[in-house]
Amino acid sequence: MGDPRMPGLSTYWIDAIVDVNPATMTELKSRYQPVPTTARPDVWNTLTGLLPAGGYLANDALNSAFATQQSRAKVFLAEQVPVVVITSISE
Numbered sequence: 001m002g003d004p005r006m007p008g009l010s011t012y013w014i015d016a017i018v019d020v021n022p023a024t025m026t027e028l029k030s031r032y033q034p035v036p037t038t039a040r041p042d043v044w045n046t047l048t049g050l051l052p053a054g055g056y057l058a059n060d061a062l063n064s065a066f067a068t069q070q071s072r073a074k075v076f077l078a079e080q081v082p083v084v085v086i087t088s089i090s091e
Contacts, residue, residue: 001018012071012090015043017050017083025082032062041085043075050084052078 018027034057037039041051056076062069071090078085 007031010091014086014088015047016046016086016088017052018041018086020072020082020084022082025077028062028077029057030060032065034059034062036079037076039076041074042087043085050083054078054080054085056085 028088029052037056039058041055043051056078058074058076062075062077066075066086066088068090071088073086073088075087076085077083
């Protein structure tokens with residue numbers, strides 16, 4: 001990630017709150033079978049107020065689906081509305 005000729009570390013992060021259609025939400029739940037969690041998405045402060053109220057579903061399979069070899073992801077599905085919350089960090 002980044003230009004290897006440049007000194008220093010390069011860290012990239014993405015925080016996203018994504019409205020998806022209900023069919024996509026159903027597909028994500030069916031494919032990855034996330035479970036209820038007490039954890040909350042850890043998004044940038046300016047996005048916190050945009051997070052859906054209520055509980056979330058999550059698991060490692062869902063995280064892996066949104067990760068790459070260079071990045072790790074934490075993914076949450078809102079229980080009450082078709083919203084996916086993604087936090088991703090690449091180094």
